[in-house]
Amino acid sequence: MATSKNNRDLKHIRNFCIIAHIDHGKSTLADRLLELTETVQKREMEEQVLDNMDLERERGITIKARAVKIQYTYEGEEYILNLIDTPGHVDFNYEVSRSLSACEGALLVVDATQGIEAQTLANAYLAVDNNLEIIPVINKIDLPSANIEGTRKEIEDIIGIPADEAPAVSAKAGLNIDEVLKQVVKNIPEPKGDINEPFKALIFDSYYDSYRGVVVYIRVYDGRVKVGDKIKMMSTGVTYDVTEVGFLDAFGFAKSDELHAGEVGYITAAIKTVGDTRVGDTITLADNPAKESLAGFKKALPVVFSGIYPADGAKYTDLREALEKLALNDAALTYEPETSQALGFGFRCGFLGLLHMEILEERLEREFNLDLITTAPSVIYKIKPRGAEEYYIDNPSNFPTGDEIECVSEPIVNASIICPTEYVGSIMELCQDRRGTYKDMTYIDTNRAELHYTLPLNEIVYDFFDALKSKTRGYASLDYELAGYAPSKLVKLDILLNGELVDALSFIVHTDKAYSRARRIAEKLKDNIPRQLFEIPIQAAIGGKVIARETVRALRKDVLAKCYGGDITRKKKLLEKQKEGKKRMRSFGSVEVPQEAFMAVLKFDDES
Amino acid sequence: MKGLGLYIHIPFCVSKCKYCDFYSLAGVDQTCRERYVEALCKHMCDYKLQAKNHVVTSVYFGGGTPSLLTEKQLKTIVKAVRKNFHVSQRCEISMEVNPGTVDEEKLKAIKKLGINRLSIGAQSFDENELNTCGRIHTPKEIYDCVTQARKAKFDNISLDLIYGLPNQTKESLFENLENAFNLNVDHISLYGLKIEDGTPFWYDRHKLVLPDEDEEREMYFEAVEKLRHAGFRQYEISNFAKRHKACKHNLRYWNCDEYLGFGPAAHSYFGGKRFSFKRDLKLYMDSFDENVKTSETLLDEYVDIPPQARIAEYVMLRFRLVEGVNLAKFSKRFGRSFEQLYYQKMNPYINSGHIVKTKTGYAFSLQGMYVSNYILSRIVGGDLIIPGSNS
Numbered sequence: 001m002a003t004s005k006n007n008r009d010l011k012h013i014r015n016f017c018i019i020a021h022i023d024h025g026k027s028t029l030a031d032r033l034l035e036l037t038e039t040v041q042k043r044e045m046e047e048q049v050l051d052n053m054d055l056e057r058e059r060g061i062t063i064k065a066r067a068v069k070i071q072y073t074y075e076g077e078e079y080i081l082n083l084i085d086t087p088g089h090v091d092f093n094y095e096v097s098r099s100l101s102a103c104e105g106a107l108l109v110v111d112a113t114q115g116i117e118a119q120t121l122a123n124a125y126l127a128v129d130n131n132l133e134i135i136p137v138i139n140k141i142d143l144p145s146a147n148i149e150g151t152r153k154e155i156e157d158i159i160g161i162p163a164d165e166a167p168a169v170s171a172k173a174g175l176n177i178d179e180v181l182k183q184v185v186k187n188i189p190e191p192k193g194d195i196n197e198p199f200k201a202l203i204f205d206s207y208y209d210s211y212r213g214v215v216v217y218i219r220v221y222d223g224r225v226k227v228g229d230k231i232k233m234m235s236t237g238v239t240y241d242v243t244e245v246g247f248l249d250a251f252g253f254a255k256s257d258e259l260h261a262g263e264v265g266y267i268t269a270a271i272k273t274v275g276d277t278r279v280g281d282t283i284t285l286a287d288n289p290a291k292e293s294l295a296g297f298k299k300a301l302p303v304v305f306s307g308i309y310p311a312d313g314a315k316y317t318d319l320r321e322a323l324e325k326l327a328l329n330d331a332a333l334t335y336e337p338e339t340s341q342a343l344g345f346g347f348r349c350g351f352l353g354l355l356h357m358e359i360l361e362e363r364l365e366r367e368f369n370l371d372l373i374t375t376a377p378s379v380i381y382k383i384k385p386r387g388a389e390e391y392y393i394d395n396p397s398n399f400p401t402g403d404e405i406e407c408v409s410e411p412i413v414n415a416s417i418i419c420p421t422e423y424v425g426s427i428m429e430l431c432q433d434r435r436g437t438y439k440d441m442t443y444i445d446t447n448r449a450e451l452h453y454t455l456p457l458n459e460i461v462y463d464f465f466d467a468l469k470s471k472t473r474g475y476a477s478l479d480y481e482l483a484g485y486a487p488s489k490l491v492k493l494d495i496l497l498n499g500e501l502v503d504a505l506s507f508i509v510h511t512d513k514a515y516s517r518a519r520r521i522a523e524k525l526k527d528n529i530p531r532q533l534f535e536i537p538i539q540a541a542i543g544g545k546v547i548a549r550e551t552v553r554a555l556r557k558d559v560l561a562k563c564y565g566g567d568i569t570r571k572k573k574l575l576e577k578q579k580e581g582k583k584r585m586r587s588f589g590s591v592e593v594p595q596e597a598f599m600a601v602l603k604f605d606d607e608s
Numbered sequence: 609m610k611g612l613g614l615y616i617h618i619p620f621c622v623s624k625c626k627y628c629d630f631y632s633l634a635g636v637d638q639t640c641r642e643r644y645v646e647a648l649c650k651h652m653c654d655y656k657l658q659a660k661n662h663v664v665t666s667v668y669f670g671g672g673t674p675s676l677l678t679e680k681q682l683k684t685i686v687k688a689v690r691k692n693f694h695v696s697q698r699c700e701i702s703m704e705v706n707p708g709t710v711d712e713e714k715l716k717a718i719k720k721l722g723i724n725r726l727s728i729g730a731q732s733f734d735e736n737e738l739n740t741c742g743r744i745h746t747p748k749e750i751y752d753c754v755t756q757a758r759k760a761k762f763d764n765i766s767l768d769l770i771y772g773l774p775n776q777t778k779e780s781l782f783e784n785l786e787n788a789f790n791l792n793v794d795h796i797s798l799y800g801l802k803i804e805d806g807t808p809f810w811y812d813r814h815k816l817v818l819p820d821e822d823e824e825r826e827m828y829f830e831a832v833e834k835l836r837h838a839g840f841r842q843y844e845i846s847n848f849a850k851r852h853k854a855c856k857h858n859l860r861y862w863n864c865d866e867y868l869g870f871g872p873a874a875h876s877y878f879g880g881k882r883f884s885f886k887r888d889l890k891l892y893m894d895s896f897d898e899n900v901k902t903s904e905t906l907l908d909e910y911v912d913i914p915p916q917a918r919i920a921e922y923v924m925l926r927f928r929l930v931e932g933v934n935l936a937k938f939s940k941r942f943g944r945s946f947e948q949l950y951y952q953k954m955n956p957y958i959n960s961g962h963i964v965k966t967k968t969g970y971a972f973s974l975q976g977m978y979v980s981n982y983i984l985s986r987i988v989g990g991d992l993i994i995p996g997s998n999s
Contacts, residue, residue, distance in 0.1 A: 561802060567884070576989060578989055
């Protein structure tokens with residue numbers, strides 16, 4: 001339902017978002033806010049209302065940004081609070097910055113049992129950079145291990161913002177939620193903007209809806225927009241006729257007559273692809289354009305690459321269509337056709353990070369019912385040949401061999417790790433093992449420390465998260481940002497099965513670690529390749545020199561001795577089962593390799 | 609007239625052997641056995657019309673322990689067979705016999721009923737091995753059984769042996785074979801022990817000292833060689849016969865020919881359908897007792913085999929035979945070329961020597977036979993799947 005006109009003055013609008021480290025209760029707090037303001041009736045509440053994707057609910061993470069309009073009465077006056085949900089994970093930082101730019105304030109949720117974590121800091125700094133008013137919210141106070149005062153002090157000491165008035169809440173138990181809303185109204189500034197200026201709005205998200213076309217989320221800065229207006233994308237000059245404007249409530253779209261300065265909402269204009277609505281672009285009106293566009297965002301660039309292939313080669317077209325569909329709503333996902341001798345036709349896909357990659361793969365398998373084989377993740381290496389221009393590669397297969405190389409560089413990140421002090425030793429060990437360079441360490445309090453390292457991204461994309469978690473029992477948190485390239489001694493490690501090179505298993509590794517990784521991969525493959533009619537030698541080689549070798553023994557016996565009393569069902573079932581198992585196999589020459597073998601190579605666990 | 613085989617299941621045993629997962633019960637009393645024989649006869653009567661154009665060329669009494677039935681009970685069943693089916697003059701009628709459950713007199717009576725082939729469940733001639741398996745007979749009882757059978761004028765006697773038993777060595781297996789050779793039997797079945805789920809061996813599987821896979825393989829390959837030397841031609845993975853003594857009944861299974869099974873857990877292939885009855889003696893007897901009302905179906909599975917799967921089944925079963933697939937017979941039966949259908953899929957295994965081209969068609973080599981599941985699943989595995997069936 002449309003809001004009455006008199007409520008729509010800027011004084012009664014608050015645009016805010018919630019930022020937090022993963023698992024600190026951001027989505028639960030959002031649920032409570034919606035529930036308390038009766039935006040959603042309690043009986044209709046599902047957990048994590050804003051997280052529509054099954055995957056988001058299951059993993060308890062928010063992947064895409066979303067916006068919801070909340071009505072709230074404070075001291076007799078009705079306010080409109082626009083809540084913009086943001087993801088918490090480092091992979092999705094660009095989504096966070098997009099959301100922040102549409103707001104005037106942010107709730108910084110901190111788990112009172114965990115205190116400040118790496119991503120709390122990263123997100124808080126993003127908010128500060130965007131000139132947002134930050135309201136710290138101390139969550140999970142219902143838990144026995146909650147340390148409210150300690151958390152307050154951490155917020156003041158580490159982030160440097162006052163926290164004496166920070167509401168102490170339990171989103172789960174619904175404690176003190178009203179106090180949060182009060183502070184939103186009291187402390188977050190009203191949006192600025194002039195309704196009489198030419199229409200100017202920032203695109204902070206967009207996605208493809210099969211009924212409406214592209215739905216564009218906007219924050220209006222000046223002027224107003226309504227159905228029938230001819231809008232113009234300021235970066236491209238392309239124009240569209242607006243077909244619908246409105247807000248989002250917890251149930252979805254709520255049409256409205258118009259959107260005006262200070263408001264957050266959506267428009268549709270029969271736009272065919274999200275590519276036409278670049279996030280960060282400014283929209284204005286074609287016949288009364290704004291003079292200059294708003295400051296946009298940097299396009300999020302993929303940093304992790306992996307080959308994705310259909311397990312069944314015939315499903316290539318299905319995979320392409322699935323990627324096309326996912327890319328409609330995920331501007332950060334890139335994909336290009338690639339051919340592997342071993343795996344046939346597939347795609348080289350680019351991701352923002354490992355979580356982004358995992359989520360995309362899971363969505364492909366789940367939502368599009370595809371069986372995938374993915375290659376080990378790679379980063380972008382910089383190759384400088386002697387006497388020639390330098391170039392970049394994102395596929396280990398293209399790694400040059402021979403002496404014509406002057407220098408190979410790899411991407412480096414600045415990493416910040418926050419952990420209980422008792423784990424500092426093992427984290428240093430881990431970082432050292434992953435070729436990290438120690439920068440500094442500060443103590444957050446007597447119990448926790450923040451470590452800074454530079455690390456090769458190449459080391460992080462394998463199993464750094466897993467290793468970090470297992471070494472600290474999940475108590476450490478990590479944040480990182482790219483910090484350029486550094487020359488490195490890298491080699492390509494090839495895997496040969498039965499004497500034949502399997503290009504999809506090649507990967508790039510630092511010389512010092514080549515030997516141990518080669519051995520481990522050979523062992524993993526041995527454990528994951530079932531026995532076949534012949535002995536299968538597994539070799540790991542650098543430039544033709546074999547540095548590790550294992551053997552899968554030949555199958556000794558696979559026969560049903562007795563087919564008794566004409567009961568052939570049993571034999572049939574056995575053969576059918578084997579046939580089913582074979583579906584998940586890929587043949588390389590005469591060797592059958594199950595998908596799991598590829599997966600196993602991705603994880604270098606138990607490295608201690 | 610089409611040929612037909614009959615399988616008659618006798619689900620009674622003195623005690624259960626530790627490796628056995630066939631449907632059979634120990635300690636069933638005479639009253640119950642009588643009632644069971646009655647049920648069998650009624651069941652056969654049900655097929656009288658459907659099989660009126662078939663001629664029975666083989667009957668097989670399997671178990672369980674068919675030799676536990678009395679002469680009278682056996683006679684009743686044989687009479688019912690003759691009453692309800694056309695039985696060929698040269699019909700092979702086999703019966704499984706366990707040593708220690710029969711004497712010369714009983715064997716003579718059995719012979720008199722027209723049963724002309726005995727399959728003796730020897731399993732081993734080693735006292736310890738027999739004990740480990742939970743067999744109730746002694747090595748001596750095997751000798752006695754064969755000797756008495758000869759006296760009763762049986763000229764077609766088979767012995768069952770198992771290789772790969774707990775604590776078994778190659779030497780003891782070969783001794784078992786020598787013993788069988790010395791008894792001058794006509795046929796030997798040599799089965800590899802498989803630990804089946806739910807059997808006593810399965811529960812004890814971690815305690816059992818079983819030959820490792822290399823030993824087991826050597827046992828089989830060397831045993832095949834010894835059997836050949838002793839005049840036993842291998843005609844199937846686990847079956848070896850002197851000239852003209854291959855088991856006609858079992859050949860029906862491997863030829864995809866029709867057979868009807870009677871009794872709980874019995875399987876049939878008839879009129880293009882494969883079906884079986886539940887593993888439930890009481891339900892079986894109740895189903896044929898007009899004084900008992902049962903609503904539960906006796907059928908366990910019932911699958912109409914579509915043409916593609918019939919071909920795949922045929923290939924799967926024929927490949928159990930040393931003869932393999934005969935090209936002429938195949939095209940006569942299905943009107944299609946075997947090579948056109950399967951050559952491409954067989955090719956890697958022909959190249960590797962697991963499948964060989966014979967004068968008449970294609971067959972497994974001995975190496976191929978020993979890994980036949982692996983290969984068959986890759987040749988016909990996909991075609992065996994019947995959509996919509998839960999089997």
